[in-house]
Amino acid sequence: xxxxxxxxxxxxxxxxxxxxxxxxxxxxxxxxxxxxxxxxxxxxxxxxxxxxxxxxxxxxxxxxxxxxxxxxxxxxxxxxxxxxxxxxxxxxxxxxxxxxxxxxxxxxxxxxxxxxxxxxxxxxxxxxxxxxxxxxxxxxxxxxxxxxxxxxxxxxxxxxxxxxxxxxxxxxxxxxxxxxxxxxxxxxxxxxxxxxxxxxxxxxxxxxxxxxxxxxxxxxxxxxxxxxxxxxxxxxxxxxxxxxxxxxxxxxxxxxxxxx
Amino acid sequence: xxxxxxxxxxxxxxxxxxxxxxxxxxxxxxxxxxxxxxxxxxxxxxxxxxxxxxxxxxxxxxxxxxxxxxxxxxxxxxxxxxxxxxxxxxxxxxxxxxxxxxxxxxxxxxxxxxxxxxxxxxxxxxxxxxxxxxxxxxxxxxxxxxxxxxxxxxxxxxxxxxxxxxxxxxxxxxxxxxxxxxxxxxxxxxxxxxxxxxxxxxxxxxxxxxxxxxxxxxxxxxxxxxxxxxxxxxxxxxxxxxxxxxxxxxxxxxxxxxxxxxxxxxxxxxxxxxxxxxxxxxxxxxxxxxxxxxxxxxxxxxxxxxxxxxxxxxxxxxxxxxxxxxxxxxxxxxxxxxxxxxxxxxxxxxxxxxxxxxxxxxxxxxxxxxxxxxxxxxxxxxxxxxxxxxxxxxxxxxxxxxxxxxxxxxxxxxxxxxxxxxxxxxxxxxxxxxxxxxxxxxxxxxxxxxxxxxxxxxxxxxxxxxxxxxxxxxxxxxxxxxxxxxxxxxxxxxxxxxxxxxxxxxxxxxxxxxxxxxxxxxxxxxxxxxxxxxxxxxxxxxxxxxxxxxxxxxxxxxxxxxxxxxxxxxxxxxxxxxxxxxxxxxxxxxxxxxxxxxxxxxxxxxxxxxxxxxxxxxxxxxxxxxxxxxxxxxxxxxxxxxxxxxxxxxxxxxxxxxxxxxxxxxxxxxxxxxxxxx
Numbered sequence: 001x002x003x004x005x006x007x008x009x010x011x012x013x014x015x016x017x018x019x020x021x022x023x024x025x026x027x028x029x030x031x032x033x034x035x036x037x038x039x040x041x042x043x044x045x046x047x048x049x050x051x052x053x054x055x056x057x058x059x060x061x062x063x064x065x066x067x068x069x070x071x072x073x074x075x076x077x078x079x080x081x082x083x084x085x086x087x088x089x090x091x092x093x094x095x096x097x098x099x100x101x102x103x104x105x106x107x108x109x110x111x112x113x114x115x116x117x118x119x120x121x122x123x124x125x126x127x128x129x130x131x132x133x134x135x136x137x138x139x140x141x142x143x144x145x146x147x148x149x150x151x152x153x154x155x156x157x158x159x160x161x162x163x164x165x166x167x168x169x170x171x172x173x174x175x176x177x178x179x180x181x182x183x184x185x186x187x188x189x190x191x192x193x194x195x196x197x198x199x200x201x202x203x204x205x206x207x208x209x210x211x212x213x214x215x216x217x218x219x220x221x222x223x224x225x226x227x228x229x230x231x232x233x234x235x236x237x238x239x240x241x242x243x244x245x246x247x248x249x250x251x252x253x254x255x256x257x258x259x260x
Numbered sequence: 261x262x263x264x265x266x267x268x269x270x271x272x273x274x275x276x277x278x279x280x281x282x283x284x285x286x287x288x289x290x291x292x293x294x295x296x297x298x299x300x301x302x303x304x305x306x307x308x309x310x311x312x313x314x315x316x317x318x319x320x321x322x323x324x325x326x327x328x329x330x331x332x333x334x335x336x337x338x339x340x341x342x343x344x345x346x347x348x349x350x351x352x353x354x355x356x357x358x359x360x361x362x363x364x365x366x367x368x369x370x371x372x373x374x375x376x377x378x379x380x381x382x383x384x385x386x387x388x389x390x391x392x393x394x395x396x397x398x399x400x401x402x403x404x405x406x407x408x409x410x411x412x413x414x415x416x417x418x419x420x421x422x423x424x425x426x427x428x429x430x431x432x433x434x435x436x437x438x439x440x441x442x443x444x445x446x447x448x449x450x451x452x453x454x455x456x457x458x459x460x461x462x463x464x465x466x467x468x469x470x471x472x473x474x475x476x477x478x479x480x481x482x483x484x485x486x487x488x489x490x491x492x493x494x495x496x497x498x499x500x501x502x503x504x505x506x507x508x509x510x511x512x513x514x515x516x517x518x519x520x521x522x523x524x525x526x527x528x529x530x531x532x533x534x535x536x537x538x539x540x541x542x543x544x545x546x547x548x549x550x551x552x553x554x555x556x557x558x559x560x561x562x563x564x565x566x567x568x569x570x571x572x573x574x575x576x577x578x579x580x581x582x583x584x585x586x587x588x589x590x591x592x593x594x595x596x597x598x599x600x601x602x603x604x605x606x607x608x609x610x611x612x613x614x615x616x617x618x619x620x621x622x623x624x625x626x627x628x629x630x631x632x633x634x635x636x637x638x639x640x641x642x643x644x645x646x647x648x649x650x651x652x653x654x655x656x657x658x659x660x661x662x663x664x665x666x667x668x669x670x671x672x673x674x675x676x677x678x679x680x681x682x683x684x685x686x687x688x689x690x691x692x693x694x695x696x697x698x699x700x701x702x703x704x705x706x707x708x709x710x711x712x713x714x715x716x717x718x719x720x721x722x723x724x725x726x727x728x729x730x731x732x733x734x735x736x737x738x739x740x741x742x743x744x745x746x747x748x749x750x751x752x753x754x755x756x757x758x759x760x761x762x763x764x765x766x767x768x769x770x771x772x773x774x775x776x777x778x779x780x781x782x783x784x785x786x787x788x789x790x791x792x793x794x795x796x797x798x799x800x801x802x803x804x805x806x807x808x809x810x811x812x813x814x815x816x817x818x819x820x821x822x823x824x825x826x827x828x829x830x831x832x833x834x835x836x837x838x839x840x841x842x843x844x845x846x847x848x849x850x851x852x853x854x855x856x857x858x859x860x861x862x863x864x865x866x867x868x869x870x871x872x873x874x875x876x877x878x879x880x881x882x883x884x885x886x887x888x889x890x891x892x893x894x895x896x897x898x899x900x901x902x903x904x905x906x907x908x909x910x911x912x913x914x915x916x917x918x919x920x921x922x923x924x925x926x927x928x929x930x931x932x933x934x935x936x937x938x
Contacts, residue, residue: 014263022267022719023778024296026280029263043295050282050292054263057284061261149466150445152438152834153852154306156293172851182434182463182834209293211303211442213449 002039002092005064005115007032010090012064017092018045029054029063041066041094041116046205048074048162055084067091069111070104073201073236074162083165095119104204104217105129128218129225144186144219150212151183157192157206157216163199163235170195189219197223201236261285266723267294269710271367271703272307272837274589275417275439276712279304281312281704281723288312288704288724298780299417299716305438306849307837312704313846315724319686321699322728332697337729337739344654344696345743347679348384351652357385357631360679361641361650364391364602365657366591368733369708369720370768371757373593373600374608375737375749376656380635382628383746387613387635388650391602392658393594394638395665398923399556400587401598403565405610407573409803412595414584414796415548416714416782421446423582425544427455427537429479429568430554430929434463435834437588437713440550453544455537457482457529458554459829460859460901461894470537473896476827477816477930478527479555483567484515484813485523485531486538487574491515495542497576504801505573507808514810526813528896542575546582552590553831557928559817559918566809573806579797589713591838592703596711599768599783600761604635609765625764626748637924639664639917645673652679656733657700661689662839662907665915665926666882683736686841689907700733701726708734708754709773715782715793717771816930817918820898824880824932826864827899828914831929836905843905856887856906860935864898865891868935875938878902880914880931886938900935904928 006015012032019028019036025043027050030036047065055063067075072091078084095117101109105126110119132140158164158171170176170191177188200220207217227233265280277300282290291312295302324340325332335343351359362380364373373391380389393401401411408414420426420443434441441464448454448467456465457472457479465471474482490496491512501508520531527534541547549572555564565587572578572585589595601608611618613634623630636644642660644650646669653674664670674680674693682694685702705726711717726732731739734754741749751757755773762768767784770792775781781792796802820827835853837843844850858878860870870876872891877884878900887902887909895901902911916931 014261023780024267024278024294026267026294026296027265027292029265031261045292045295053282053290053292054284057287057289058261058263152305152434152441152463154304154438155309155848156304159309160293172848208295209302211305211439212445213442 003030003032003036005092006090010064010092011062012090013061014058014063016047016051016063016065018043018047018066042097044100044208046160046162046203047071048078049160049205051089052078052084052162052165060088062088062090064090064092066094066116067111068094068096068203069109070106070201070203070236071162072111074203076236077163077199077201078165092116104202105221106202126218126221128215129221132218132222147214148186148189149183150214151188152212153182153184153188154211156209156211160205160209161196162203162205163196163201193219193223196220197227198233199235200224264723265292266721268704268721268723269592269718270304270308270311271592271842272311273437274591274594274713275299275437276592276710276716276718277304277308277439278718279308279311283723286724288315299712300439303439303442306835306852307843310846310848313848314842315702315704316727317845319845320727320730321685321687321697322730323699324729325697327695337731340696340698341739341743344681344740347695348652348654348744351679352384355651358388358635359649359651360384360386361388361390361636361653363638363653363655363658363660364389364597365733366392366594366597367657368597369593369706369754370596370600370711370717370761371708371754372656372733372737373597373602374757374761375734377601377608378626378748379737379741381630382626382748383741383744385631387604387631387633388641389602389635390604390638390641391597392591392638392663393598393603394924395557395663395926395928396553396590396594397556397587398637398925399561399920400565402923403562404569404585404587407566407569407807407809408797408801410796411587411610412796413586413714414578415582415586416794417443419582420444420548421450423447423452423546423548425453425455425541425547427457427541427547427549428464429457429549429551430556431550431552431588432458432460432462432464432831433550433588436552436590436832438834440588453540455541459896459899470533470540472529472533472537474527474529475896476829476899477558478813479558479564480560480567480811481518481523481526481813482529482534483564483571484518485520485534486541487511487571488515488518489520489535489538490542490574493539495539496574500576500578501574504579505806505808510810511570511574511808514812546580547575547577548582548584548586549577550586550588552588554929556587556925558930559920559927560814561920561925562922563809563811563814567811569806570808573808578806579795581795584795587713592712593710595713595715596709596717599711599765604637607764608761609767622764639919639924639926642670642673645676648676651677653677654681655690656683657685659688659690659839659841661693662910662912663904665912665917665928667910667912668883669917683733685730686845688839688841698736699728699730700736701730705730706732706734706754709758709776711783717768717776717781717783719773719776817927818881818916818930818932820932824934825898826933826935828878828880828931828933829899829901829929830904830911830915831901832905833903836903838905840905840907856903856909857890858887858935859890859892859895859901861895861897861899862891862893865889868937870935870937877936877938878914878933879936880916880933882916883913885909885911885913900933
């Protein structure tokens with residue numbers, strides 16, 4: 001059913017999805033006519049990230065992928081920076097399950113078109129976030145300091161992030177994060193938080209892939225809350241809203257630097 | 261356009277994480293974690309995420325070479341293998357088969373290691389087959405065989421999640437086994453108490469409930485001290501000791517002299533803290549011990565391992581879920597290379613070569629008379645080469661010129677040999693001494709299996725073709741064996757090799773590639789319908805009753821002196837891996853830890869007038885190296901630490917090749933050294 005949708009209805013050349021294989025569930029890319037095992041939408045692979053890894057190598061081919069609401073938003077962030085071509089990336093709308101919505105504390109779970117799954121209700125606010133916001137700031141700092149001490153500098157949070165796309169990552173630059181040694185210190189996490197504040201779509205992949213169990217999604221949600229309150233900015237808008245931290249008000253997107 | 265995600269097993273540490281290699285039209289573009297993998301749970305460390313980075317590096321060896329005069333000359337496989345076979349025959353005829361040693365490899369698959377040892381035993385006719393397990397857990401294999409009857413992790417990696425107490429000693433888990441470390445963090449999150457005992461502060465010890473720093477080389481003293489507290493305070497698991505073990509009286513007698521005052525003076529661990537650690541460990545419902553090189557790499561390593569076995573048995577923390585003694589194996593397949601018989605005294609499956617019945621079984625299976633005498637260990641082979649008793653080494657994927665202790669002597673040994681053949685994926689410090697170099701396929705370019713540290717047999721799946729003319733090691737071993745006139749090497753695939761190995765290896769009896777394709781199997785897995793064994797020693801120990809071993813503190817072979825006042829200890833860091841053959845060619849890893857350094861305590865550095873980042877000379881009785889000082893409070897005064905990854909300042913220029921008499925493991929963790937301003 002998924003291949004027909006991708007190749008016949010949407011006119012894709014390639015399909016990116018998750019399916020069963022070798023006793024596991026993993027990503028798969030097939031061309032028209034190729035078979036795929038049972039599709040599994042319950043294992044949340046970050047397909048936009050997987051797409052961006054292979055995107056430079058697929059030429060002018062059109063690729064369809066399973067697309068949650070957060071994936072749509074991530075693609076919007078990439079498209080408005082000219083990093084992927086909207087016409088070459090076709091979406092198969094995937095509505096997340098109630099469990100997944102809860103796991104992501106997701107307030108915006110339904111994609112614009114639903115091909116698979118039933119639209120679920122948004123989850124309530126992030127409990128940890130509210131708990132932290134109720135704390136005095138010293139205590140909040142203590143909490144995050146303790147969390148960041150567990151960081152093992154695997155870069156999973158950047159490598160799996162659908163909207164981390166800089167060729168040269170500031171987290172790999174010695175001016176900001178000293179090489180050698182773990183944990184890498186507070187600046188590693190805070191630079192990342194601020195750097196992503198105009199594009200993070202709260203997909204939660206950083207938190208899911210963190211071996212140290214640092215509640216990174218909560219950190220992102222806190223930044224997003226401030227962005228909305230202070231600037232009225234919400235990431236993932238398809239319209240050409242100027243990203244707050246990279247463009248001066250009134251300047252057209254065309255003049256914007258696409259690198260950062 | 262062909263885009264594939266090939267599920268395979270990480271080539272770095274012994275955790276055995278599975279991940280997907282992303283391949284686009286034969287080009288390796290990335291690594292994607294496998295979210296349903298029971299071991300990694302979709303997490304990877306920085307090395308795992310960069311496991312694709314070295315594979316298509318321009319330095320890869322891509323054609324066979326033989327030495328001609330001073331230069332290496334490119335030759336065909338025919339010529340290289342013919343030359344190697346004729347040299348082996350010449351040396352065997354002239355000096356006998358025991359003048360040749362085969363070094364198997366913990367970086368190669370089970371199937372390949374099975375073939376390496378079969379090549380040595382059934383074709384060349386010697387039990388001289390060994391590999392780098394000699395340098396890491398030889399003392400575990402010997403010690404736990406004595407105590408339990410099986411020298412492997414008693415539990416599984418996921419069980420760390422649910423432990424109430426984890427005693428971590430001589431293991432820098434978050435750096436050396438990061439994804440096992442992440443399990444420990446999960447336990448911590450659930451309220452587990454972590455106890456660390458290490459001369460250095462590690463990323464894990466900074467999170468521990470009880471952090472103890474012992475002097476290097478004093479392990480038996482603190483372990484016996486803990487056992488004495490446990491006995492004195494009535495915290496022994498009496499039922500377990502009574503029904504499951506033997507020789508408790510000997511243990512009681514042995515530890516009776518380890519008063520905590522005395523222990524404190526030997527180890528430097530405050531007595532109250534040690535007593536507290538003993539109580540927490542003994543009283544926890546589910547307690548696991550994890551240990552690594554800090555325990556094993558001593559000239560009494562086997563005894564230290566036995567001491568830890570005593571501690572686990574006396575508290576009954578064995579044979580149950582989240583209760584056990586867990587040696588963390590360092591290489592992707594060091595467990596498997598031991599399982600497959602890459603050891604001079606053991607056939608595949610830990611069957612003794614000096615047991616007549618066993619030998620008869622293998623003689624029948626392989627259709628050859630087999631040598632009855634156990635062979636040379638790696639460390640002894642080097643010593644024998646130095647005195648001209650060993651004439652040839654055939655080295656599959658090992659870099660002894662950086663990994664072995666006292667490399668000045670290793671270098672002399674290699675120069676003495678009439679034949680050095682090296683099979684590897686990159687040129688190495690060792691291959692520069694080779695007469696013949698054969699290019700091998702790396703993990704991403706072949707099928708086979710690795711057995712991880714928790715005895716899970718994990719498939720490697722070929723993701724792309726080897727570069728140039730490189731061959732997988734299994735094919736090289738088979739082609740060489742055939743040229744030496746052997747039968748029994750006609751394998752079309754690694755799966756067929758595993759089928760033969762399973763027939764002669766009871767713990768692998770039920771294992772084959774088609775089962776592994778979809779099942780998670782841990783040995784022992786004796787039959788095709790057996791589901792594998794997650795926890796060892798549940799009803800009884802492999803050997804029947806667990807045996808308490810009375811062991812005593814013994815000072816290290818070399819102690820600090822006036823001239824060499826520091827204790828030098830060596831190890832890994834997070835970003836580099838062993839001799840750096842792969843990681844130093846992975847830009848993101850090299851970027852993080854690009855140069856050698858010596859960690860020295862702030863107080864010691866001040867006294868010597870050394871500032872952080874300054875170049876210093878570190879020397880021992882065996883040599884000297886120049887490198888940068890990393891001044892830190894993370895190492896105790898009087899000790900220094902050097903990672904052994906760096907050829908430009910090799911820590912093993914300094915280390916002591918003093919051997920544990922039982923297992924022949926060298927004392928890589930202690931030698932006397934001095935530090936001077938350069």
